[in-house]
Amino acid sequence: MKKKGWRRLTYDLIVHNIGQLILPKSSDKPLKGQEMKELNISENAAIGILDGKIAWLGSNAEAGSHKATERIDAQGKVVSPGLVDPHTHLVFGGSREHELLLKQAGVPYLEILAQGGGILSTVGSTKKATEEQLLQKASFHLERMISYGVTTLEAKSGYGLDAETELKQLRVIKKLKEKYPVSVVSTFLGAHAVPPDFKGKEDEFLEEMARLFDDIKEAELAEYVDIFCETGVFTIEQSRKFLQQAKEKGFGLKIHADEIDPLGGTELAVSLGAASADHLVAASDEGIRQLCEGNTVAVLLPGTTFYLGKDHFARARKMIDDGAAVALATDFNPGSCVTENLQMIMSLAALKLKMSAEEIWNAVTVNAAHAIGKASQAGILEEGRSADFVIWDVPNYKYIPYHFGVNHAQSVYHSGEKLWERTAYGEIQLSSAR
Numbered sequence: 001m002k003k004k005g006w007r008r009l010t011y012d013l014i015v016h017n018i019g020q021l022i023l024p025k026s027s028d029k030p031l032k033g034q035e036m037k038e039l040n041i042s043e044n045a046a047i048g049i050l051d052g053k054i055a056w057l058g059s060n061a062e063a064g065s066h067k068a069t070e071r072i073d074a075q076g077k078v079v080s081p082g083l084v085d086p087h088t089h090l091v092f093g094g095s096r097e098h099e100l101l102l103k104q105a106g107v108p109y110l111e112i113l114a115q116g117g118g119i120l121s122t123v124g125s126t127k128k129a130t131e132e133q134l135l136q137k138a139s140f141h142l143e144r145m146i147s148y149g150v151t152t153l154e155a156k157s158g159y160g161l162d163a164e165t166e167l168k169q170l171r172v173i174k175k176l177k178e179k180y181p182v183s184v185v186s187t188f189l190g191a192h193a194v195p196p197d198f199k200g201k202e203d204e205f206l207e208e209m210a211r212l213f214d215d216i217k218e219a220e221l222a223e224y225v226d227i228f229c230e231t232g233v234f235t236i237e238q239s240r241k242f243l244q245q246a247k248e249k250g251f252g253l254k255i256h257a258d259e260i261d262p263l264g265g266t267e268l269a270v271s272l273g274a275a276s277a278d279h280l281v282a283a284s285d286e287g288i289r290q291l292c293e294g295n296t297v298a299v300l301l302p303g304t305t306f307y308l309g310k311d312h313f314a315r316a317r318k319m320i321d322d323g324a325a326v327a328l329a330t331d332f333n334p335g336s337c338v339t340e341n342l343q344m345i346m347s348l349a350a351l352k353l354k355m356s357a358e359e360i361w362n363a364v365t366v367n368a369a370h371a372i373g374k375a376s377q378a379g380i381l382e383e384g385r386s387a388d389f390v391i392w393d394v395p396n397y398k399y400i401p402y403h404f405g406v407n408h409a410q411s412v413y414h415s416g417e418k419l420w421e422r423t424a425y426g427e428i429q430l431s432s433a434r
């Protein structure tokens with residue numbers, strides 16, 4: 001009956017002749033284990049959009065009988081929900097290309113940090129940058145993310161490590177939310193590293209960062225609080241106390257956990273009911289077992305492992321086969337993963353994490369949305385949802401992880417509005433380049 005009602009309408013937009021429409025399963029919980037292996041693909045499909053929302057999903061054959069102000073022929077290509085990137089360090093000053101030489105010489109990531117480089121180097125550049133400069137730079141990176149098909153993302157602070165600069169970064173994220181139609185979720189990562197003047201006084205530093213919670217809540221500057229729980233940074237006990245305080249103030253929780261050493265951050269995340277535990281390269285069997293029991297999403301960042309030149313990747317196969325919920329993210333940042341390209345991460349997930357195409361699509365849509373509390377708005381295409389979708393210039397959904405390092409997005413929509421479209425670069429630019 002509902003469909004008949006819709007049929008009398010004139011849609012704002014109909015996208016028809018969709019070869020494959022990717023329809024991750026809608027669920028109030030992240031997809032776990034076996035559920036991640038299932039992905040609904042509707043062939044020869046069409047979608048109707050009205051007032052920024054998906055108003056109709058059906059077959060291409062039916063599409064002609066519906067009225068629409070605008071029609072787009074997808075030419076048998078693939079359409080998916082807009083991608084969700086649930087872990088980025090989008091706002092920072094400067095860059096760290098000089099560290100490549102250190103990496104090539106085999107200096108470990110934590111050693112560069114201990115020498116005052118790494119995160120601390122970016123802290124210096126971020127302190128120096130004005131709010132406007134940070135906004136311009138973050139806008140540049142955000143626009144590139146959109147061009148790769150991202151319509152919802154998380155962005156962290158964490159390159160200030162003092163009240164003034166952390167709040168400056170969070171205000172930039174808030175401005176990005178206002179400036180762009182995409183959905184941006186903000187995370188306070190004041191506990192990202194120990195500033196030199198607090199070396200040996202980590203507890204004091206965390207107390208100082210925790211004193212910002214009220215102001216951040218009051219000004220609606222962040223939805224989540226995160227901490228880097230790692231050898232030489234913050235211990236499990238410090239992380240537990242800090243996150244517990246954040247939880248009491250009403251923040252959602254995230255944790256940079258078990259990235260290099262298996263400290264037990266995964267278990268901590270589950271025990272605190274964190275939305276996500278991120279990295280998990282060194283997560284223990286017990287940590288994985290607990291992930292299977294809870295609803296904390298394992299946000300895996302294979303681009304970081306690749307960029308840090310490591311051979312050992314997070315155990316995605318075990319996590320999924322045992323029954324955990326896995327999402328994927330870029331971890332875009334100036335030191336350990338310098339890419340805005342979530343499609344590249346999808347390829348690394350196939351090649352290094354041995355994830356199937358179905359698991360990968362669920363990991364960058366529905367599960368990624370769960371990891372940032374956006375599951376009711378993003379990651380799914382169904383009637384009544386925001387019309388956030390991507391038309392991909394590929395023959396089928398398995399093609400994107402397969403053909404790596406390039407941009408397969410043809411056009412990107414949020415709330416039914418076209419945000420980005422690939423220009424016709426083919427003939428003209430190539431011939432002039434020759």
Ligand SMILES: N=CN[C@@H](CCC(=O)O)C(=O)O
Pocket residue numbers: 089118119122228256259304331333334335336337
């Ligand atoms: N591991 C900690 N933080 C970031 C890296 C930040 C940086 O190196 O600038 C990460 O998630 O990889």
Ligand SMILES: [Zn+2]
Pocket residue numbers: 087089256331
């Ligand atoms: Zn990170």
